[in-house]
Amino acid sequence: MQSKTLYSVGLDVGTTTTQMVISRLQVENRSSGFTVPQMVIGDREVVYESPVIFTPVENHLVDGKAIIAFMEAQYEAAGLQKAQIDTGAVIVTGETSRKENAHQVLSNLSGAAGSFVVATAGPDLESILAAKGAGATEFSRQSGQRILHIDIGGGTSNMALIENGQVVSTGCFNVGGRLLKLDESGKILYRSPVLEGLTSLKIGDSPTLQELTALAEMLCSALEMASGRKPETALLRQLETKESQKPWAVPEGALTVSFSGGVADCIEGEKDPFAYGDLGVLLGKAIRKSSLCASNYRIGSQTIRATVIGAGCHSTALSGSTVYRKNVNLPLKNLPVVHIPYEKCLDADFSEVVRAQLHRVDSANGVLYLEGLPQMDYALLTAVASGLGALPQEPLMICMERDFGKALGQKISLQYPHKPILCLDGLLFEGQSYLDVGSPVGPCYSVVMKTLVLQKNE
């Protein structure tokens, strides 16, 4: 089996900036040819980087049309057709995800970017993608160090705690360089609602450098608290975003802090404090002087591009290489995933259990993720297959981590020959709650496991 190349696009629509990358993912068969195939994504290489533009916003709404035009121009500059794009992700991040039309824009964009490009959002996923895109997970994997990665953008700071290369927890705080915008004369043009009650500065004021520095230091102290470098006060939870699935657990013990995001470029070196007409440079300086940089710290291999590179290079995964699909058309997008303990398949009221689980996510059908599947012999496989096959859901979509996808799908198909079935293995769902299934890649499928959480404007 020869190796195959996938073109993957990443588009990040952030609080401040919008950017796009196109990368090439090399799919290789790691098995020796004397065993079942084992496809993995080997090399990831960024082949095109767009310029960084300000996110087009009009009347407090994201200007989707302008972003689509930007995207089309990038495809042209990269010399690639949309039809050549195999996979990828559009992510709406930071304050932009709170805009009223974020949902609409997101789904329009993913459609316009290519038929296999998926829509993603949610601060937890954002944290993971930024940590991967900045090379922090790889650094942790190679060095064995425990890393706290902080991606500081315009509106939010995404935290990811990484142990041995794995992101173990994520969090998000309303700390960013563009919570305040100034005009050329130094007058405040915009003040993010998250600063309400935290500063007396308001729109139209002309703050002094000291006042702005004090604000930046306060925001920085929230990051210090989140890193366990400073005792926690009420400020920390006040600045925590509400979209995270779990509140951030302040890590204890030794760790190395790593930075990305636009503000990471302002941590080292000297810049005019008003270079960008916002808090970014001052926030970077405050971080440099704070406890975050008191010991060893690391600036990511990517800074402002970390999230978009994460979306372009690290959002796509491959299913196991022995899987089953029958009469199910691809791509499948935004499938809700429900966790089902495998032994429920053997119960008489199994279909009721599945219906109730799907009802909780407001859906009549979705992907059933079988949890706790043991090493199955043929007898157990047959029993599990009978339970699954009897479900009314069509198509029947199943996934699991253990390598049983093909055998299970085949067994169900034999008993229920008319049922459309998709049965994938090699997928581990932890926090993610949605699945996109893209094109077949040799014997397996490209998939994106994701969260999709967009907060309505408060």
Next chain:
Amino acid sequence: MNKEELTQLISDLLQQMDGQPQVKGSEYKPRDPGPAPAPGDYADGDFVQDVSALDLRKLYMVEDPANGEKFRRLKEKTPARLGVGRAGPRYKTLSMLRFRADHAAAQDAVFSQVPEDYAQKHGFIPVQTKCRDKEEYLTRPDLGRCFDESNQAVIRKAVPNAPKVQLVVGDGLSSAAILANAADCLAAIRDGLKLKGIETGEVLFVRYCRVGAGDAIGDVTDCQVVCMLVGERPGLVTDQSMSAYITYKPHTGVSESSRTVVSNIHPQGTPAVEAGAYIAELLDTILKKQVSGVGLHLEG
């Protein structure tokens, strides 16, 4: 010949053996946690009831490591005996005992027999190659590839019409592998073939079987493809690894390069049922393309 000479002879022979590949560490997938229990909390000098039950991949025994946790994580990816520590220039007692226990299990798998009633229990037709016993089987590979007149007659009677796919189970060099995997794998293969509309007849069970016995079965049955599940020569990683050898148009004298093999079928490698589903599809492809072995190119 005394026992020691025989053991030496056999171990020499095992090393030169054609066909059956040894279980390779690099093909070992770490996805399965392996046999329970998982006593990563074993400490030097603890009493161990059964050294074989310890999961070596979770065990790191170097004293005062710089980063033991990191090494232990690396170890989870390989069955190789790394990070075992040492007592002066030698192995620790545990490593020594485990090594010998695994070696003994490998030898047992070669020397032990698949039970007499195995074929009957699973509805297979039992036949035997020209080897009269295990010792002859081990010392005369040539006899393990052919059948005498009476066994040929049994095969002819069991498989009267030339089938598309002839399924065969052979004990090979590991009875343990066959007992652990063959029936489950075969059930999944038959399911898969049924889905593709390929009927299979009686399954043959061959005692004292080498891969080449499939060629002789091809001669007798005139099947289009023979698919043989056979116990792999055991290594020190597992004694339960099974392979499937698939040959299009099998006949005596067919070249080894015309076989397609799926190896490493065991609980910590590819599970038997999943391998079965894969093999069924592979058989369908081989029938359609009318070729097996190095000439078979699968779409990547």
